[in-house]
Amino acid sequence: MPELPSVSDFLKEKGMARLNTIRETNQGVAEGLMFNIQRYSIQDGPGIRTTISLKGCPLKCKWCSNPESQNPYPEIMVRKARCNGCGKCLDVCACGAITLNEDTVQIDRSRCDLCMKCADVCPTETIESTGKYMSLKEAMEEVGKDELFYRNSGGGVTLSGGEPLYQPEFTLNLLKECKERALSTALDISGYASWRVLDRVLKYTDLVLFDIKHLEPAIHRKGTGRGNQLILENLKKIVDAGQRRVWLRIPIIPNYNDSEQYIEKLAEAVTKMPVEKISLLSYHEWGKPKYESLGRDYLFSDSAPPGQERLQALKDIMQSKGLHNVTIDY
Amino acid sequence: MRAIIPPLALRWHDGMPRKLINKAIEVLASGMPQPAIFNDKVNILRLVSLGCPIKDANNYSINNCMVPTIPGKNFNHKSDWATGIPVPLCLNYALGISPLALIKRGGDKTIDPATLSSVDELLDVTVENCKWLAHQLTLIANIADAIYQEYAPRPFLSAVIDDCIERAQDVRDWNYTPDYRDIVFLGLNNGADSLAAIKKLVFDEKKISMEKLVKALKSNWHGYEDLQQMCLGAPKFGNDDDYVDSISRELGRRISEETMKCKTNRGTPVTVDGTTATGWWSLGRLCAATADGRRAGEALHDWSISPMAGRDKRGPTAVLKSVSKVDPLMTWNHLLNQSFMPQYLLGHNAELFAQYLKTFGDLGIHHIQFTTVDRETLKDARSHPEKHSSLMVRVAGFSAYFIDLDKNLQDSIIARTPQCF
Ligand code: SF4
Ligand code: SF4
Numbered sequence: 001m002p003e004l005p006s007v008s009d010f011l012k013e014k015g016m017a018r019l020n021t022i023r024e025t026n027q028g029v030a031e032g033l034m035f036n037i038q039r040y041s042i043q044d045g046p047g048i049r050t051t052i053s054l055k056g057c058p059l060k061c062k063w064c065s066n067p068e069s070q071n072p073y074p075e076i077m078v079r080k081a082r083c084n085g086c087g088k089c090l091d092v093c094a095c096g097a098i099t100l101n102e103d104t105v106q107i108d109r110s111r112c113d114l115c116m117k118c119a120d121v122c123p124t125e126t127i128e129s130t131g132k133y134m135s136l137k138e139a140m141e142e143v144g145k146d147e148l149f150y151r152n153s154g155g156g157v158t159l160s161g162g163e164p165l166y167q168p169e170f171t172l173n174l175l176k177e178c179k180e181r182a183l184s185t186a187l188d189i190s191g192y193a194s195w196r197v198l199d200r201v202l203k204y205t206d207l208v209l210f211d212i213k214h215l216e217p218a219i220h221r222k223g224t225g226r227g228n229q230l231i232l233e234n235l236k237k238i239v240d241a242g243q244r245r246v247w248l249r250i251p252i253i254p255n256y257n258d259s260e261q262y263i264e265k266l267a268e269a270v271t272k273m274p275v276e277k278i279s280l281l282s283y284h285e286w287g288k289p290k291y292e293s294l295g296r297d298y299l300f301s302d303s304a305p306p307g308q309e310r311l312q313a314l315k316d317i318m319q320s321k322g323l324h325n326v327t328i329d330y
Numbered sequence: 331m332r333a334i335i336p337p338l339a340l341r342w343h344d345g346m347p348r349k350l351i352n353k354a355i356e357v358l359a360s361g362m363p364q365p366a367i368f369n370d371k372v373n374i375l376r377l378v379s380l381g382c383p384i385k386d387a388n389n390y391s392i393n394n395c396m397v398p399t400i401p402g403k404n405f406n407h408k409s410d411w412a413t414g415i416p417v418p419l420c421l422n423y424a425l426g427i428s429p430l431a432l433i434k435r436g437g438d439k440t441i442d443p444a445t446l447s448s449v450d451e452l453l454d455v456t457v458e459n460c461k462w463l464a465h466q467l468t469l470i471a472n473i474a475d476a477i478y479q480e481y482a483p484r485p486f487l488s489a490v491i492d493d494c495i496e497r498a499q500d501v502r503d504w505n506y507t508p509d510y511r512d513i514v515f516l517g518l519n520n521g522a523d524s525l526a527a528i529k530k531l532v533f534d535e536k537k538i539s540m541e542k543l544v545k546a547l548k549s550n551w552h553g554y555e556d557l558q559q560m561c562l563g564a565p566k567f568g569n570d571d572d573y574v575d576s577i578s579r580e581l582g583r584r585i586s587e588e589t590m591k592c593k594t595n596r597g598t599p600v601t602v603d604g605t606t607a608t609g610w611w612s613l614g615r616l617c618a619a620t621a622d623g624r625r626a627g628e629a630l631h632d633w634s635i636s637p638m639a640g641r642d643k644r645g646p647t648a649v650l651k652s653v654s655k656v657d658p659l660m661t662w663n664h665l666l667n668q669s670f671m672p673q674y675l676l677g678h679n680a681e682l683f684a685q686y687l688k689t690f691g692d693l694g695i696h697h698i699q700f701t702t703v704d705r706e707t708l709k710d711a712r713s714h715p716e717k718h719s720s721l722m723v724r725v726a727g728f729s730a731y732f733i734d735l736d737k738n739l740q741d742s743i744i745a746r747t748p749q750c751f
Contacts, residue, residue: 040645042674042682048647079734088556123559145570146647148692153685286730286739293734 031133032170035068035162039146043329045186045207045247047155050146052139054171055131057163058192060225061213062299063253065287069162074131076112076119077293080104082126089118089127109295136173143178156184156206165193168201175204188249191231198234207245210235214257215269223256239273247277252311254283254303263314267321278318279329280311338365339392341373342691351684358700359675366395366699369691372658373398379659380508380601396605396665396697397512403492404506405484414514414609415467416630417521417581418620420459424452425544427618438462443540449529453581456521461588467513468592468600475511475595478502511594512603515585515662516610517630519567519638522578523622527564529577547619550626562623568637570648575655582661602662604634604697635664640719646670650690658696665697672702708744712737 033055041051056072064070068077085103097111098118105126107118119129134142143157150156157178164171164187171187178185187201188209202208212235213228214220220228238244248270252258257266270278284305291298306314311328318326340354354365377387377398386400393399422428426440439458446452479502488494488501497504531537538557546554565574585602592600614629622638624630631638635653642649646668658664675683690698703721711718715733722731732740 038645040647040686042679048682048685081734123556145651149647149686149689152689152692153682155682286735288739289734289736290730 031135032139032167032174033072033074033131033133034139035066035130035132037142040149041158044158044160044188044209045156045184047153047184048146048149049155049158049186050143050150051158051160051188052143052174054159054161054164054167056166057161057190058166058226059163059190059213061251062223063251063256063283063303065284065290066162067287067291067294067296068130072162072166074114074116074129075294076107076114076116077128077130077290078105078107078295079126079128079289079293082124084124084126086123088121088123092117092121107295136170136177139174140177140181143174143183144181147181147183150183154184156186158186158188158209160188160209161190163190163192165189165197165201168193168197172201172204175201179204191234192226193230193234195234195237198238202238202241202244205244207247208238209247209249210238211249211251212266212270213251213253215262215266219256223253235273239275242274246273246275247279248273248275249279249281251281252283252306252314254306258306258310258314260314260317263317264321267318267323271322276325278323278326280315280326281329282306282311337392337395340365340367341370341390342367342687343370344691348684351687352680355675355680355683355687358702359672359680361672361702361704363699363701366392366697367687367690368392368398368697369695371691371694372663372696376659376663377508380510380599382508394605395607396603396663398663400506402490404508405487405491405501413467414516414606414613415460415463416517416609416613416617417456417460417515417585418517418524418617418624418630419613420463421452421456421521421524422547422618422620423459424455425540425547427544427547443544446540449525449533449577452528453525453577453584456525456581457584457588460515460585461591464513464589464592464600468511468594471511471600472595475502505596505598509594509596509598510601511598512601512605513589513592514603514606514609514634515589516606516613516634517617518582518585518634518656519578519631519636520620520622520624521581522574523564523566523638523641524620525577525581526566526574527561527621527623530564530573531560543621547621550619558623558625561621564622566622566638566641567631568642568649568652569644570651572655575652578652579656579661582656586661604663604665606632606634606665610634633665633667634662635666636668640717645722646686647689650686650693650695654693654695657694659694663696665699666695667699667701669701669703669707672704675702705744708732708740712740712744 034052035055036053038051038053041049044051053066053069055069057070060070068075083103083105085100087100089105090098090100094115095111095113097108099106099108116129119127159171159174175185175187184206185204186207186209187205190211213224215228215232217227217229220226239246250266282305283303285300288298288301308328315326315328354367357364373390374384374387377390378384382400386403389400390398391401424440425443439455439462441451441455483500483502485500491501493506494501528540528543532540532543537560543557546557551558565571567574567578589602590599594600610630610632615627617626617630619626624638635656637649637652649668653664653666656664673679711721711732718733719731721733732743735743
């Protein structure tokens, strides 16, 4: 009997390698797909932390500064300014997706099957793959490296994304393992996940960083591609349970959620919630070059970031509503 | 006090008052490269292991920029003979690669790259060459010491140093313990990075031959650019990677061991010292291309234990972890320089920085000093991106290399970075 090809070989053969990676993650292989591990992370919870950013998110916020965090499969990023025109990538591409234009690489993404061979051979780091699978053991080794820094500073491990709840098995296992080693854990989420998933991981979470993008379902959908009912319900459940520390994170997006009226409304909505801290996170456009390197359009180019004064004014409004735990974070 | 000289040293220990730590961070945040911080956990033990009574070791202070001194008691810098020994020069000489100019011989042992069987063998010969140079320098220094003793006594200093009057002896005629002299080695981590690249590419993965690599180094990578890229991609010190950190540790330990066998005129040991001053730049000018991917004439890594500029990509905690593996009690007193964006030292972040310093102390690292990344550095990165490939910009939930941002964004970051003087 001829041997059946593996699913991944089959998909590769059919030019559908990207489906392959989605399958693997959905099947709950105990590996996590991450796009960044940040040590000396000091913005994602108290103390000195290591932030593990998992790749893949159910929301597609138009202003996202980490567009490489959105798709749940590895991708290639191309920073053309670094290219020296050596042509090595051209030689290894079996899909004919690469051409050189005036000594600068050009990639036709509709032909690319994400085999990553070009990224392996590119000597100038012009083409790089983003998204790396890591076993629980590998991730824990990375996390363990800065343990002394966490202990001294009251820090720990933050799981972020993308949306960590999009890889529920891996997230659960990693948090569990951290708690077994008595490391403090934080979970940075959009809140878009079933309560069943969330409930399981919360047991091993000390601090929840929870994003509120917009309170109006329709506007939320317009900005992020999804409604907010599930998100707000989940937030309420977490807060009502009263067992986890919660920090709210409010991205301040120009012409989206930065009007005085909206902020007043938001303040009223959260004023009764026993959250420890509310961070206003300023929209910034530093992620723009990443869109280009992923071959995507940046949809937010007309908006200027809110200045410090504007953020302060919004903070004052929240304060006037009795919220004294608001901070402006960069 | 906005002056570079005299350098300020801060002794770090567990019982430090918090006010003092805060003050030190405040001074650093203003853009001053001061104070340099010295770890008592290392310095006291080190002095005791060299024979110093504990009560005096407890009382040490820092002379010059790096050298521990017992105030009023000892006298270490006896002659001005000092030059540094670049470790990469000794490594290259082992492979038969001559330096660019001036120094005719980096040692006296070479091996034929064709017969080289392991990276350990290369490390052995590198250490042999370091030892050879240390002996030459000791010889010169011993002659210099004898001449100084005869023709340049130090009556004033002798009057203020304990026991000279009682013994009726000049400070140059005797010395209080710890009595030792030192030799500076530089470029330890260029050596370790080079050996790691050779280990990985030639021996582990067998991707390139040793002969070809030596040819590439001799031709300063011309025509071998892909080899250079491969070498640059090998593990580098400063990223908390045992693969290369263990080589740095072993190389440092062996060099120290051999150097301690050299003796001064009084039969006391010669130890290695990390006071490199600007030698990492000037002696780098003399070194041919090295297997870590560095080109001929380029500076070595700064000071004596910092990672090579631009190659530490895992952030400040990874650097401390790497450095902590090169035990200063088994090697020597190391000078580490770290660069921070000023906002890491301001406001709420200052508290975290204090805890980072505490961990520096706990890890048993010998010394650290800081420079803050100021506007000038960022402007330089804007116009010379190749020199600043690891400069990171970080804000909540986002990080990117500075050089990958477009010019307008770079300008906005430059504008919000405080000016330092
Ligand atoms: S990843 Fe690179 S080599 Fe592979 S198909 Fe895409 S462009 Fe071609
Ligand atoms: S391999 Fe890299 S540097 Fe060479 S042409 Fe391709 S993208 Fe450019």
